[in-house]
Amino acid sequence: MKKDIIVILSGICILIIIGVSIFLVHEKRENTQGDSLVEQIDNATSIHEENNVKRKFREFNIDLSMHSIDLNAILDGGPGKDGIPALTNPKTVSLDDVDTKEDILGILVEINDEKKYYPYNVLVWHEIINDTLGGKEIAVTFCPLCGSAIVFDRDVEGEILDFGVSGKLFESNLLMYDTQTDSLWSQAKGEAVVGEKTDTKLTRIPFQLLSFKQIREKEENLDVVSTDTGFKRDYSVYPYGDYEENDSMVFPVSVNDKRYFAKEIMYVFSLKDTSISFPVNTIENGLFSFTIEDKEIYIKKDGGEIFITDNGSVIPGYYEMWFSWATHHQLDGIVLPNHEFTQGHNEEEKETEKNKETTYSGEVLAGKTALVIDFNQEDYNKAKEEEKNIMLYFYATWCPLCKEELKDLYAAFNDIEKENIIAFRVNYKDGETQKEEKQLAKEFGVAYQHTKIFIKDGERIHKTPETWNKVQYEEEVIRIFN
Numbered sequence: 001m002k003k004d005i006i007v008i009l010s011g012i013c014i015l016i017i018i019g020v021s022i023f024l025v026h027e028k029r030e031n032t033q034g035d036s037l038v039e040q041i042d043n044a045t046s047i048h049e050e051n052n053v054k055r056k057f058r059e060f061n062i063d064l065s066m067h068s069i070d071l072n073a074i075l076d077g078g079p080g081k082d083g084i085p086a087l088t089n090p091k092t093v094s095l096d097d098v099d100t101k102e103d104i105l106g107i108l109v110e111i112n113d114e115k116k117y118y119p120y121n122v123l124v125w126h127e128i129i130n131d132t133l134g135g136k137e138i139a140v141t142f143c144p145l146c147g148s149a150i151v152f153d154r155d156v157e158g159e160i161l162d163f164g165v166s167g168k169l170f171e172s173n174l175l176m177y178d179t180q181t182d183s184l185w186s187q188a189k190g191e192a193v194v195g196e197k198t199d200t201k202l203t204r205i206p207f208q209l210l211s212f213k214q215i216r217e218k219e220e221n222l223d224v225v226s227t228d229t230g231f232k233r234d235y236s237v238y239p240y241g242d243y244e245e246n247d248s249m250v251f252p253v254s255v256n257d258k259r260y261f262a263k264e265i266m267y268v269f270s271l272k273d274t275s276i277s278f279p280v281n282t283i284e285n286g287l288f289s290f291t292i293e294d295k296e297i298y299i300k301k302d303g304g305e306i307f308i309t310d311n312g313s314v315i316p317g318y319y320e321m322w323f324s325w326a327t328h329h330q331l332d333g334i335v336l337p338n339h340e341f342t343q344g345h346n347e348e349e350k351e352t353e354k355n356k357e358t359t360y361s362g363e364v365l366a367g368k369t370a371l372v373i374d375f376n377q378e379d380y381n382k383a384k385e386e387e388k389n390i391m392l393y394f395y396a397t398w399c400p401l402c403k404e405e406l407k408d409l410y411a412a413f414n415d416i417e418k419e420n421i422i423a424f425r426v427n428y429k430d431g432e433t434q435k436e437e438k439q440l441a442k443e444f445g446v447a448y449q450h451t452k453i454f455i456k457d458g459e460r461i462h463k464t465p466e467t468w469n470k471v472q473y474e475e476e477v478i479r480i481f482n
Contacts, residue, residue, distance in 0.1 A: 060166075060182045062195040069170055069186075069193045075251055077169045081177070084165040085231055086128035092116065092223040095215065100236070102213040106224075107149055109207045111136050117215055117224045123149075124240070125233045127174060128163050129225065130154065138205055139163045141187050143174035144240050145250060146324035147265055148188055151316075153203040171327045172251040188320060188328045204270075204316040210304045249323070257326035259335070266325050269308050269317035271295060275329040278336040280306070280319070290336065299336075362424075366410035370421040370477075377436045380424060384458060389421045389481040392453040394428040394441060399449045405467050412473030421481060454480050 053071050057064060059081040064071065095117070106119035111134030118129055123142035130139055137154040141163075154161050161178040163185070168175040174187040183195030191201045215222065227235040243250070247262050260266075266277040271293045278299075287300045297315075300307040308315040325333065360379045366372040373379055375392075383390050393409060395402035406425070413423060427433040428441055428449055440446075444453045444460060454462035462480045 057194075060177065060184075060195075062182045062184070064194065066196065066198045067194040068191075068198050071194070073170060073254075074175065074184075074194070075169045077167050077251070079165075080167045082164055083167050084125070084127050086130060086164045087122075087126050087225075087229055088130040088162065089132065090122075090129060091226040091228050093226045093228075095219060095222040095224050098212070098224050100212060102216075103211050105209055105211050106215070107140055107142070107151065107207050108210055108215065108219075109133055109138065109140065109151055109205065111138070111205070115219065115222055117219075117222055119212070119225060121235045121238070122225050122227060122229065124238060125231070125235065126229070127165050128176060130162050136205075139176075140207075141174065141176065143187055143324075144243075145169070146173045146188060147244065147263065147319065147321040148173065148324060149207075149209055149320075150187060150190065150318040151205040151207045152190065153205055156197075156200060156202065169251055171253045171324070172249065173324055173328070186328075188324055204318060206314055206316040207318075208305045209319055214304045253323060253327045255323075255327040255330055257323070257330070259326070260322040262321065262323040264322040266320055266322055267306055267317055268320050268325055269315050271297070271310075271315075273332060275325070275333045276336065277320075277325050277329075277333065279322075279338065282338050292334070365425060367413040367416070367423075370413050370416040370418045370423070372410060372413045372423040372425060375424040375426045375434075375437060375440075380436075383422050383424075384455075387420075387457065389418075390455040391421070391423040391477065392426050392440065392444070392455070393423060394426045394446050394449060394451045394453075396427065396429050396449045401467065402450050405450055408468065408470040409473055411470045412477070415474060416477060418478070418481075421477065456481060 053064060056071075056074070056076070100119070100121065104119055104121050106117050107123070108115065108117050114134035116131070116133050118140045120142065123129065123140070124144050127143060128139055128141050130137075132138070137160050139152045139154050139161075141152065142149050154163070159180065161180055163176045163178055166175045166177040166184055168184065170186055170193065171188070175193070176185040176187055177183065178185065178192075178197065181196040183192045183197035183200075185192045185197070185202070190204060192198050210218070227233075244263050249262070260279060265280045267280050268275060268277045270276065274293060276292060283301055285301050285303065287298060290297050290299065295310055298307075298309045300309075306317065308317055360371065360373050360382065362376045362379045363374040364371055365374060380390075393406075395406065409423070426437050426440060428437065428446065428451075444463065446453070448465045450467055451463065451465045452468075453460060468476060
């Protein structure tokens, strides 16, 4: 009996041990499966996000491991790749043949004496125009959402790139792509941000932003990009409604800087790694000087044109809405306040004050910088003392050819911006001719009216009786004195 009890107890112990063992194994298996499930969830999430990114860029043959911005911050703009078609070497028409609203803006580019005008009513539908101008390959770009107009050199490290509209946006701004590598380029930053070309920068090209009305007043025989693009678009319609006039954003941005109205148009230029901006429409015409980054920078606004120079060299700039510039340049941007354009920075006013003591006594017939003066001996002597480059124009009051040519002479000198050039209108062979004027004619062997004499360093360097128009005056005067 005692043995039976021992056997039974032993069996119970064995069963307990087996049960505990089974329980512990089961618990271990459960814990192991739990850890594995968490890992599986993490892996699945990562794979899902990766697949989402890949799907976002499925139209591009691009290395997504190379990027300088967060890929998740890149948004679809609506139309896919090339849904907004870029133009390449578009047709042009003469300015005289364009019939459109006079207040439409456009980009005027001049390279090696060749000019072309790229109207916004075309750019708003295509955003990028790949073109050749003055022997240079350029990309004229415009993002309607940011009001950003920028011209780039397409020669990048010796390779000519062709750009298209990716259909993607970063901080509401156009992301271009190059057809050679499919890399994505931020228009506002002027550099590649995704793909093989990441961190490669584009070179900006100077341009002016002018309306058709301003262009007609300034230019003749100008080539204008035609609305005959090969695409079916209504170029008389602006497709963004009143977007430029309100605070609303179509796409979110990461910065909300309220120092200016969100859509305020800023003029932007760069010094080294610093981006500098100022509001276009709140500054007056004039020449202003600023010390920035230990450099003396001159900013000139003349009508609709803006020029930035550093030690005589032109600094290319561009246009961009405030919200876009503030978003892209919160860390490296400087804003030139409005009051600095009126308080002691206007160099033209300073120069006017400075020149009060050196004003010529004769009647100024034309010119703001390069003057045309009615001849008198005192002013002529003074010009020689100041080592001016002097042009003498001999005319007679009875000469109809002289009267017509003088109109072109005056118009040309109104546009010539060379302080070291001065012209004198000299009476020749009429009742108003002075003794000194007769002596000048004799000295330089003048035999005909409308003869022009050019004097540099006190010596005659050129003489011509030819009749010139305004353009010839502008070109020849500069060429001769150079």
